[in-house]
Amino acid sequence: MISSDPLGAVYASRSSARVLNGVCVLLVGLAVLAIWGADLALYPVDPWQELDRIGQGLLLPRWDEPVVLLQAVGQTVAFALLAVAISVPLGLLLSMFFHRRMVRVLCASVRSVHELFWGLIFMQLYGLSATTGLLAILVPFTGVFAKVFAEMFEQQSRDPLLTLAPRLNSLKRHLYTDVPQAWPALVSYTRYRFECALRSSAILGFIGLPTLGFHLETAFKQGQYAEAGALLWAFLLLIASIRFWVRPRLIPVYLLLAVWLLPETAGFSNGGYFWQFISQDIWPVALREGDLSGALDWYGYMLSEQVWPGLVQTLLLTQIALVLTGVIILLAYPLATQSMAGTFMRWPGRFLLLVLRSTPEMMLAFVFMLLCGPSGLPAVMALALHNGGLIAFLVANASDAEYGSRLSRPDDPKGLLRYAYIETPRRFPAMLAFLFYRWEVILRESAIMGILGIATLGFYIDSAFEEIRYDRAFLLIAVTALLNVLVDSLSRRLRRLAQTEPSRQQEMSCLKME
């Protein structure tokens, strides 16, 4: 696997620790350089009145309409469950063809568009409807499933193939060798993605679907923090209790319930609009009219005024956020592990990680903006805390899965020594791999920080939708997708270079949700 990669071959001769160090130094070095270029000003602020109200709202949540809350929770689950149920088989199917470049590029490009933007696109085609919500989640999720499933299959042993009749077709070979071997990993990854789908589903409320995010955004925007607190708590509870209510046997029942819970679509009859959207709306007028110089002007303007500056800001922020995420993981994961925090004391740590990964970044960013003024700083902090919380949770799970197994010895050191000499070295390659996976996600998410006045690519995409300029939105989304395909292949290379492809066992234990 490594020898097929020329760069990897060079490094394969050195020790893996050295390469690992090299990659880390490179990443940190780039982040330090990015700090020079990024806009991280600090402003004097007086946020205490607002923060006091936010704190009170979180501590004393209030919600007067239990029916509305239940409905929102139900619909949040319904969208997530159905989207996962559809995207898993699609992802499995695509993962079988993942060796084809076209499939890989297709998957990377659908992944690269944020769920919110998919939502805005499908809203043009299907209006505010259940279809829009489902597609907005299941399209990017299919891309993710295809990629991760393919990587899981890649890591399986080829030996069982020898036991099969040579004339079996490839589908049967796949079903009898790769699928059974990878099954536990597939299941635990799907569970993990279900939690992600719940988050996506909630966030889609921000653009008008009737999920938790709908009310959460309104309450937060209007400064009704007691209501916002109640919704946030409801969401945390929903995520924290997944393992109690997601039971394999109940899933068919849930699926039927989910279909029943999908919101009604108000009359929507303009089906012919689909064609107009893809053939006209998303192309600049000059191009449609065959005015070549006008079209060149348009592209030139977009490139110099939006694409290039947006690209630079996005990359700078992403790089800093990536490294800060790594720092947060290293700080936070021991708090949630059995071996270092203890059987009981790990619960506060786990709770902290739950809060970090479940609070929408936009809200974290708002609070940090109150604290340090509008700049890239709150964006970086919000992205790093959110993603750091998520990966630290996976890393802590991996540690817990190993705790008390045959890998542990009675003379293992405790406390800081254990952290420095046992846990962190063992977790580090997998942690780095997850960080590389999240790179794409951070890139996508850095897009939605327009409130901070930072003109990332996503800021311009959002503006384009607000101004009903779908031609601009389409170009910018295409650029984002392209960037993501590049980052994806770069992170693949870096992973190989650092040999951080988690072994099958690590992967499985990391993804275990319990």
Add this chain to the structure above:
Amino acid sequence: MSFVRRMMALVLLALPAWAQAESFVFTAIPDADESRLQQRFGKVADYLTEQLGVEVKYIPVKSYAAAITAFRNNQVQLAWFGGLSGVQARRLVPGSEALAQGYEDQFFKSYIIANTRTGLAPSDSLSDALKGKTFTFGSKGSTSGRLMPEFYLREHFGAAPEAIFGRVGFSGDHSRTIAQVQAGAYEVGAVNYAVWEKELEEGKIDPSKVTVIWTTPTYPDYQWTVRGDVDAHFGAGFKEKVRAALLEMKAPDLLASFPRQSFVPASNDDYGPIEATARAIGLLDD
């Protein structure tokens, strides 16, 4: 929608939803307090059902862009738009018409507000001391929180906001703008005057921390806009019936949802200045 139809919505993901039994649908985004939209505008829907003799439904949306999309897709036939979003919607749906505006919307205005620590004092004209400050608009598509303030800023300083200020943000909402300027996260902001007055009355604003430093000239803002093809779908004269029902909406609890004291007639021409302004600052293409 029955269970079977929902099931079909799922199965036929790839197909656009189909036309349903005709009911007249409207949407509205009030300039302040977006909570409990369904309950508040449900009452307006009930009133319109009674007046128009067809079933009227309300669907809540999150942004002007979503409202315009729904209007264009014929998912809603009537909408309470802001000045700019109304112009955008009428451009996309030929034949559509502004029917009525709020009494207050005939002479709407925006405030430029500043954190008191900036030392900026209220004035009759925009002060040069604004240069280099941090500044936040409201939502990107807002007339009072973005379009008109941006127009007057450009007119006075002869430059784009990004060139006037040290930083330009979009808070997304008038209440957020006030909260951010009050907390000093942004030094200066542009806000809808009605939201400011309301929050001042409710005691959410601390006058020792944030003050109004400039008021824009007046301009037309929110209005009801209806699609041009409603007469064909709901019978001749339907559009005029809608207009009459809106103008006759007198119950205070209905009007409080918007919030407006009453509705007065309006026409597309009333919004010519808004359209010209949007063109002038490059928010609309020709």
